[in-house]
Amino acid sequence: MTFTGDERAQSVQVGAVLLFGVLIIAFSSYQAFAVPEQNREVEFNHNQQVQTHLQDLRNAIVSVPGQPSQQAVSVQLGTRYPSRLVATNPGPPSGLLYTDGTTNESQNLTIRNAEAINPETADYWDGTAPRHYNTGAIAYKPEYNVYGEAPETVYEHSVVYNQFREGNITLSEQAMVDGRDITLVALNGSMSRSASDSVTVDVRPTSQSSRTVRVTNATETSNVSVSFLSRLPAEEWRVLLEDEIDPSPGNKSNDRYIANVIEAEGPGSLYNVTVVFERGATYRLKMAKAGVGTRVASESDAYLTTVGSENVTVAKGDDEEIVLEVRDAYNNPVSDVEVNGSVDGSNAGSLTTDTESSDSDGRVRFVYETSQSTTTGTATVQFSLDEINGSFDGESPEDVSVPVTVTEANPGSGGGSGNTGLIYNEDAIALNSNGNTDGGVDGGVQFSVTNELGEEITITTVAIDPVNDDIIRLSDTFSNDRDPAPQENEVYIQADTNGYTDFGGGTDVPRTVDVDSDGSLNGPNPVLSDTSTATFHLFEFIQDTLFGSSEIDMTGESVTITVTYELSSGGTDSKMFTVTPGGANTNEQPNADFTITSDGSESNGKWDFDASPSSDPQGDIVTYEWDFDEDGIFETTGQTVEKKRVDSGTVVALRVVDSEGNADTVRKEVP
Known part of the structure; x- marks a missing residue:
């Protein structure tokens, strides 16, 4: 057998070469076309993810007002391609996250023609000097290998948008203007991070609070305005602010207050955009400063203002607390600042201390x-961030003058402090139905008041409002066939003339008890002569539980009491106070305070009530409750109540409660 002339192996070799060539071409095509397309999809998906991260960053920044804690936001700057067995990938794509203009003092947000309603705050916000605040943008610039048309994603002035070569696409709504609310958050600091992995951006509240300052146009011919530099032209800001622009300027019934959005040439590629607000309206200005990266500038004190102490009246022999607040240029509190105080004139009263330092809420008391x-009449109390000397000027931002009206001893002040009026003796105790603390549940409360009004009074009603909402009833354990006595009726008041009210089967609380007419068994209205003491017995408090109702141990439970009385000289008054048998719980007592403001001629009898001046040593007030109808029962909740129709002369009460159930109350008359 011979193989001479056999050429079959050549066919095999040729076929192998052809097959190898096909594989090379296929691999090259895959490497040249399929791999880039797949990588482009990876980069596109990553870009969508980064846009979401920038919106998370935006949410952290715009929430800085009222947010005392630092917030951390993770941003994935780059991504990685899937591993491939035969094809090769380029290096992993990365991105640059950087701030722009946030440390450039010439790049500002500017507020013009804004004058504060509060006269002392108006020393700083006087409407004449423009207020400048450095701010800028934070942006993500991708560095992809394939997705070359990817946008740069930018955050500025509460808005996130994609910036393409051909134009811009917004990803979020604006949060600067909402009706008459103007919220401005300045961005400060320096950051420039380029990487293919993730970075964490810490958003630090450099200056923040939930406080608002009410401002209006300084003159009849000026408009409150806010100007800022932006990569977006005014045309695009008009679209963002479309729901706030008034199509009929001057028509305040449509809750739109922007008169115009105008544009001027800015530095480089930036536009100078100005939002112009309508005249004659009062705006609620809230400001904050968020810091990112390094070189974040801290804020110092800018001005001193009063908090609910614009005008003080005090009777001779009494004292009154005057509360001020140290604020920075963003209207937010500054702690640990020394404030000096002095009374101008002789025999005009005095301050217990000449110097106080601001607390964590910026308050000085x-x-x-x-x-x-x-001497009766008007005295002037001076306060200053500087030394009080011949250069004191009550109209400068650093100085505050508080007029104090001193009157003759005022009987029936109805809830003031000092040694006149109807005085609660801070002696509340919890007792059982036997009138002692030995055995059983101490479900009753006993306390006393002393008449320091200078005349005889007759107690007519007692409002009873427990702080604990689980306390639902007041019911004694004795039948009505027994003679009335302390601990044996729901309400028993020992005075010069005793009074009592028994409801038979008990009564729901909170409620106001008319001593001589409510219930099924009544005594006369208690009479209390000058300087004498009345002892109140409330028996017994019942709580609602998962297993029905039962007596509750009242030790440490707070109850707000309002005693209404008639003066022998004529007229009616009342005293509100909170009793806590056994004293306050673990925490110290909070301090209730609030302000009453209106929009002047625009208010239409409606008022805004703000309890933010209230404070607590531990800073943990959890409940704000309001009584708007003088019945001693707190029906409305919330730190602020806006546009509430309340008649002038009405005495409004606030109760604040901390996390331990400790409570404090204060009452003020609507102007």
């Missing part, structure tokens, strides 16, 4: 005290 020899 001075006590103005008088004696029986203090």
Whole structure:
């Protein structure tokens, strides 16, 4: 057998070469076309993810007002391609996250023609000097290998948008203007991070609070305005602000207050955009400063203002607390700042201390005290961030003048402090139905008041409002066939003339008890002569539980009491106070305070009530409750109540409660 002339192996070799060539071409095509397309999809998906991260970053920044804690946001700057057995990938794509203009003092947000409604705050917000605040943008610039038309994603002035070569696409709504609310958050600091992995951006509240300052146009011919530099032209800001622009300028019934959005040439590629607000409206201005990266500038004190102490009236022999607040240029509190105080004039009363330092809420509290020899009339109390000397100017931002009206001893102040009025003796105890603390549930409360009004009074009603909402009833354990006595009726008041009310089967609380007419068994209205003491017995408090109702141990439980009385000289008054048998719980007592403001001629009898001046040593007030109808029962909740129709002369009460159930109350008359 011979193989001479056999050429079959050549066919095999040729076929192998052809097959190898086909594989090379296929691989090359895959490497040249399929791999880039797949990588482009990876880069596109990553870009969508980064846009979501920038919106998370935006949410952290715009939430800085009222957010005392630092917030961390993770941004994935780059991505990685899937591993491939035969094809090769380029290096992993990365991105650059950077701030722009946030440390450039010439790049500002500017507020013009804004004058504060509060006269002391108006020393700083006087409407004449423009207020400048450095701010800028934070942007993500991708560095992809394939997805070359990817946008740069930018955050500025509460808006996130994609910036393409051909134009812009917004990803979020604006949060600067909502009706008459203007919220401005300046961005400060320096950051430039380029990587293919993730970075964490810490958003630090450099200046923040939930406080608003009410401002309006300084003159009849000026408009409150806000100007800022932006990569977006005014045309696109008009679209973002479309729901806030008034199509009929001057028509305040449509809740739109932007008169115009205009544009001027800015530096480089930036536009100088100005939002112009309508005249004659009062705006709620809220400001904050968010810091990112390094070189974040801290804020110092800018001005001193009053908090609910614009005008003070005190009777001779009494004292009154005057509360001020140290604020920075963003209207937010500054702690640990020394404030000096002094009374101008002789025999005009005095301050218990000449110097106080601001607390964590920026508050400083001075006590103005008088004696029986203090001259009646108006005294001026001066406060300053500087030394008080011949250069004191009550109209400068650093100085505050508080007029104090000193009157003759005022009987029936109805809830003031000092040694006149109907005085609660801070002696509440919890007792059982036997009138002691030995055995059983101490479900009753006993306390006393002393008449320091200078005349005889007759107690007519007692409002009872427990702080604990689980306390639902007041019911004694004795039948009505027994003679009335302390601990044996729901309400028993020992005075010069005793009074009592028994409801038979008990009564729901909170409620106001008319001593001589409510219930099924009544005594006369209690009479209390001058300087004498009345002892109240409330028996017994019942709580609602998962297993029905039962007596509750009232030790440490707070109950707000409002005693209404008639004066022998004529007229009616009342005293509100909170009793806590056994004293306050673990925490110290909170301090209730609030302000009453309106929009002037626009208010139409409606008022805004703001309890933010309230404070607590531990900073943990959890409940704000309001009584708007003088019945001693707190029906409305919330730190602020806006546009509430309340008649002038009505005495409004606020109760604040901390996390331990400790409570404090304060009452003020609507102007």
